[in-house]
Amino acid sequence: MTPVPTSATGTADCSPPRGTKSIRESWAQRRFNLPEVWKLTRGAGVTVAIVDSGVDVTHPQLSKMARSLIDLTGTGGGDCIGHGTGVAGIIGGSEIKGVPFAGVAPEAELISIKHTDKDVGEAGRLAHAILRAVRLGADVINVSVKAYDQPDLKKVVDYALAQDVVIVAAAGNVSKDDGTSTPAYPAAYPGVISVGSANPDGTRASSSSTTTPVSVLAPGVDITSTSPGSAYAEGLEGTSFAAPYVAGVAALVRARHPGLDHLAVQRRIRLTAGGGAGVGTGSGMINPLLAVSAILPSETVAIAPDEAAPLPADAIPRIPVEDSRGTAVAAWVALVSLSLAVLAVLTRLVTPLGRRRGWRPARIESGG
Incomplete structure (x- = not known):
């Protein structure tokens, strides 16, 4: 940058304009x-x-x-x-x-x-x-x-x-x-x-x-x-x-x-x-x-976004809570029902044979 003078010859006459002492609101x-x-x-x-x-x-x-x-x-x-x-x-x-x-x-x-x-x-x-x-x-x-x-x-x-x-x-x-x-x-x-x-x-x-x-x-x-x-x-x-x-x-x-x-x-x-x-x-x-x-929006400090609001209670269908006692009872009922069915079938098969043998015990035939 070109050097710039820092002083200059002043003027002897200093006569600022005269002002007023009384003013109104501008x-x-x-x-x-x-x-x-x-x-x-x-x-x-x-x-x-x-x-x-x-x-x-x-x-x-x-x-x-x-x-x-x-x-x-x-x-x-x-x-x-x-x-x-x-x-x-x-x-x-x-x-x-x-x-x-x-x-x-x-x-x-x-x-x-x-x-x-x-x-x-x-x-x-x-x-x-x-x-x-x-x-x-x-x-x-x-x-x-x-x-x-x-x-x-x-x-x-x-x-x-x-x-x-x-x-x-x-x-x-x-x-x-x-x-x-x-x-x-x-x-x-x-x-x-x-x-x-x-x-x-x-x-x-x-x-x-x-x-x-x-x-x-x-x-x-x-x-x-x-x-x-x-x-x-x-x-x-x-x-x-x-x-x-x-x-x-x-x-x-x-x-x-x-x-x-x-x-x-x-x-x-x-x-x-x-x-x-x-x-x-x-x-x-x-x-x-x-x-x-x-x-001004562009001058606002960046703020982390608010946490997402929780989902409504009914937004996702509830999964039924498993009843362990009820499950066990149902299993026993099913097992007894199955046993009774099997017993009924066996009764129908065994009764005729017993009658033909006069209810004598069965015997295993030995091979010769």
Whole structure:
């Protein structure tokens, strides 16, 4: 693999967009009813790597990431554009009482791997960031960036999948200039969960790419999430913010079903999604509750077949029990009957002879 630079000259100006302190409950929070999902799992024990623009860990819902910032740009681990902070919040922002927003998997461990400090990135450094995530033990990697196909990126993605890592990536957005789009990588690589953007009614958002093969849809219009400066951003749009919803669900599935490999996790997410119709929708909108709770026949543990039920009592005719006493009596009766018959025959033969001899004893004639 061609060496990938691990640092770059940063920019002096770091001016993330200003957010708001007051937010309403978003449609995505209402649709997924996450408190019901959290009764089963909150993602504890699963590590999710966020390959993005860094994270502002001063945000109270992301403070747990304070020691989990990896910087590959040489500009520090903070977030100068707010993108990575928003992605991190959707995946695993902690709950705060009174705040109508929290991440999909609030107890998952989050790692930020900063590969850019702008709204664009370099593919070589992106590949290095994914490799770093694998070596740090990530169970799930979220890549909310669009890159072009190139050998190093493909090799690293294949390596991550071989290490049983779930990779979730944004399918990309349609260009606002001419309405066209090109395939987004790593989303377009086999084995990666490619995420399209959905409207509140579950249909594909017009801005979501139809060029990249899509696995599932997730909320990607009018999104609310964390923002730098302990604030929140509303009205976010794009597959960049749809992908982290799926990464959060992948974390929940891995926590609830630790024996599943990355392919089984992806299959579970796809089979429990619904409403997909038309190009660019894949299996449809994700369903976190079903993803963690559905019973899929192919995943059930093989169980030895039940013992066959005993045959009914009358299934086979009974064999009469032999009566030894009755048999003996019958034999004696038969023997006496036979003896009497023989005696009768002999009487008929002997009586005439006796009369002729005057009942004198018989005599054996001697030969001369």
